[in-house]
Amino acid sequence: MLAPLAALALANEIQNPLPVMVSTLASVQARLRADPPGGSADAPYWLSYAVVEERRTTIQGTHGVHAGTLREADRTLDIDVRVGSMALDNTHKIRDASFFSGESRPSWNVPLRGPAEALRRALVRGTDDVYRQARARLVKVRANAAVKVEREDNSADFAPAPVVSEEIEFGAEPVDIQAWEQLLAEASGRYIGREHVLDSAVQLVVSESRRWIVNSEGTRVRDGRQHYRLATWAETVADDGMALTVYDYVDVASPSALPRRDGALALVDGVADRLLALRAAPLVEPWSGPAILRGRAAGVFFHEIFGHRVEGHRQKDEDEGQTFTQKVGEGILPPFIDVIDDPLQARLAGEDLNGHYKVDDEGVRAQAVPLVEGGVLRNFLLSRSPVAGFPASNGHGRRQPGNAVVARQGNLIVSARQSVSYEALRERLVAEVRAQKKEFGLVFDDISGGFTFTGRSTPNSFAVQPVTVWKVFADGRPDELVRGVDLIGTPLATFGRIVAAADDVEVFNGVCGAESGWVPVSAASPSLLVSEVEVQRREKGNDRPPLLPVPR
Amino acid sequence: MIALAGLGVSLALGAAPADEGVPEVSPAIEASLVAELERARELRLPGKSAPSLVLYDVLDGDVRSCFGEDGGLVVESLERFRNLRVEVRVAEAGMDSSSFRAFGEPDGVVSRRLPVADDAYALRREVWLATDAAYKHAVEQLSRKQAAVQELPEPLPPDWTAAAPVVVREGKHDGNALGMAECREVVTRLTAGAPTSIEQVQAVVRDWHGWRTVVTSEGTRAWIPTGNVVVRVEATARRADGTPVQDARWWVGKDRSSLPSLAEMEGEVAAMRARLAAVVTGPSPEPWLGPVLFEGPAATELFSQLLAAEIVGTPPELEDGDSFLASTRGAMARLGRRLLPDGWRVHDDPSTRTGRAGEYAYDHDVVAPRRVDLVVDGVLRDVLMSRVPSKFRAASTGHGRSLGESRRGAMPGYVHVTPGRRLSEAALRRKALQLARQVGLDRVLVIERIRPPAMADRLDITISGEGPPPGLTDPYEACLLDRQGHCEPVRNLRFVGVDRRSLRDIVAAGPGAGPIDTLDGPPGPERFGIGSTGGVPVSWDVPSVLVAEMELDPSTGGEPRIIAP
Structure with missing residues (x-):
């Protein structure tokens, strides 16, 4: 049997992944510059890592009760490698490519927490995958450029940009989950008794995203964004079979700007009124x-x-x-x-x-x-x-x-x-x-x-x-x-x-x-x-x- | 197309419950189902029949899942899952709307997430909408079925076997759910500390515990405790030529008390990693033609993949279109067919109480399972049945289980495969080497572990949605056994030309590894799409076996790394 475990704290060396991203980028770049597989021309001229952590809490009320609360979190790693030169690199569009030559672009879910090694391994593996893909694509890009007519716009594939150093401490403002569960349940109850409202819900979505970017030019970014949406929708079917949905919402950047109880109830009442008015409204011809x-x-x-x-x-x-x-x-x-x-x-x-x-x-x-x-x-x-x-x-x-x-x-x-x-x-x-x-x-x-x-x-x-x-x-x-x-x-x-x-x-x-x-x-x-x-x-x-x- | 939207969509939601064991059964769910069932009897479209059958089935419980990689925690979730499956059937002239499939068309089964609050009114609103949709779909489905079968020379067998209503009140859940702290610790510890020769180690844990509430128009009222837990670990290495090499370990159980200790799992994973690190630098595999010995979990997978479809008596669903006649021939299982050598027996009995994951008190039709003696002296004598009858068998054997909205066909539960004669492990290996010598080989191929369908990732399977053309998924672990008892690991082999007839080529059996729990789907394409943590628990108790001759080819692919780990 699985023996009971003490709740051990998982070592979390990547709460801020920026140091691991910086050190791994430097070491990978140094290795590729020292010994590029096809000679120095095939070494990446630009390399970037971006990690975005997204945390979302969705609270929903329906038919006068709390329907559920869902919490989600993940971190996505994007790796961009450019091979060739700014004038012509692996990202260049291949003209008249067939429908079946679609190229998949890998991205990865990486650990939310854990040892630095877990992230470092993901970065190295991913860089290798993307770099091999970039080298292969550059071969096709060069051939395509030779085969096709001159481009109408001969501008480069990539432009220089100033190095940016922007590290902003980001802390999302929490909401009172329990209070919102109660309020959304109450607000969703306003649809009850509205004849012809078939289905409906009221939702609060709390989104926090944290972002870390490093690139081989020295740019270092650490910032975040928070977003709150109070939304409600209701649906009905008109007598002619037309499905009608009215959705309304309030988007704000801080929880203090969210509507209070009266505002939430008014949002729901407004949607119900509009939906039922629409249901009775005549159709317009072209x-x-x-x-x-x-x-x-x-x-x-x-x-x-x-x-x-x-x-x-x-x-x-x-x-x-x-x-x-x-x-x-x-x-x-x-x-x-x-x-x-x-x-x-x-x-x-x-x-x-x-x-x-x-x-x-x-x-x-x-x-x-x-x-x-x-x-x-x-x-x-x-x-x-x-x-x-x-x-x-x-x-x-x-x-x-x-x-x-x-x-x-x-x-x-x-x-x-x-x-x-x-x-x-x-x-x-x-x-x-x-x-x-x-x-x-x-x-x-x-x-x-x-x-x-x-x-x-x-x-x-x-x-x-x-x-x-x-x-x-x-x-x-x-x-x-x-x-x-x-x-x-x-x-x-x-x-x-x-x-x-x-x-x-x-x-x-x-x-x-x-x-x-x-x-x-x-x-x-x-x-x-x-x-x-x-x-x-x-x-x-x-x-x-x-x-x-x-x-x- | 480029789109701008302010419009959100309704999310399927479950609550984030407190992390404390299994939730209580919800009488409000049953009350809401009963209330809407009474109203559903009044459903009637102009000129159409009322429902002939209404089946409500709600799964209500907690799902804990974690995904880890290289010692880090990638994803975790704790979700309250409350989902309604409603099946409405409409019948006319002795035929109902079920057991028929028309590509892209809805049938009479609808799924809908329910609010987590135990509020009968709110629950009834959702049940009402789902029932209405299911009834309308069923009416149209019946018309499609009537149109398709009207020229058939002989009538179809009945769609449903009557059964007495059942009232089940299992008020206590004795499942021992995994906590979130354990969930996290399992995936992080099982994936930590891999050497650089191993590219990646990933682990996933999923624990599901809750209740099945069933209410039917036949009068069945049931609360049934349900649950299982699965842990899977997969490691990947890469040879210098770029060929990826993978290995895996997995554990399935009724609950956390069925799993080995974390230390034991860590030990197994460490051994797996060591083996993988060794095999990745070993010699390239050669094609194999000769006797093959299946030991341990590989023997379980051999029987699971080749035998399951042969012992299930549920006829395939009729299909609309040109394939219709071909698909009305009946179940794949053929009574009287020789499946195994003389003296072999197979029976399935989920009704025992030994703690295996494949045991249960009631199937998804709320029928108590019974022992079925399937194979006697190597010949199929009986089959597993749900309440979907065939031309040959009408009564359910209590094996009706399915995934999600799928039809309730029969599935194996706890299968026991017994040879006529069982050799010791040493004698079985001697016999294998003797067979090898007869065909000029000085070693015999031993298959120790086979990739289960849930973890099949070959492109041909992904594209076709069906099982692998060879009939058996690729081995994870194999070795070449010599007369000195040394077994040299080999890698990246692929079976060629295997099907159920390979079971008749079994020439000897050994002791086996004891019962093994798996998660599986119904026999057929669905079992390849259940995902690494989905499926229904099935247990197998099989011997190790020696097959006289099999063919395996090496598989290659992949590119060498440029940036070494």
């Missing part, structure tokens, strides 16, 4: 005409149709649509619009910004990047992969642990040099409806997310998924809530139709998924009037509502 995108919807709209298209790596990838690559210095938006991406900004309009960080995932200090000034494109978001005319990173190299870094958005902030009150903007919408001889215009009030395609092999379209859409009638009838549509379009045509902005600003906090995984972002914008948008029918389910009534 339509085009003038619309207002309220601040959050406009933020997502810009994130999708503009933000992704100014990410640096897309400007030199010849499979990409490259909507804006050749438009630097040209007007691409109305002259009253400015756009900046500023990860250094922590708060806006009274809200914590999800896309806030000081140092990116390549160990480069984040910069505020003016992307559009007076409607004119000025810049791109850049990682350490430079593009023609933009030789250095501006601190936007980001990734979810386990992925290769690319340029990503942080806090994309749209502002207007000329604006009117929202009421005036709404009047302009009605005037536009009348001018276009339409029955109604639309106001996109709340959205759940969106997506876009940026490649050349697919239409360069976008979709924004609204939750709450209102019809605003030309004849002055009261506004009418409607459901069942997605906002769709293509970027250049849509930009040209932005005609006015309000003086409000709203923030959308969310996570964005792309080549380098899911990263936290924010998008902020004033409400915008667009002279013409297009909506299409939303995918809908076909299930009958439950055959039996809710249990009593």
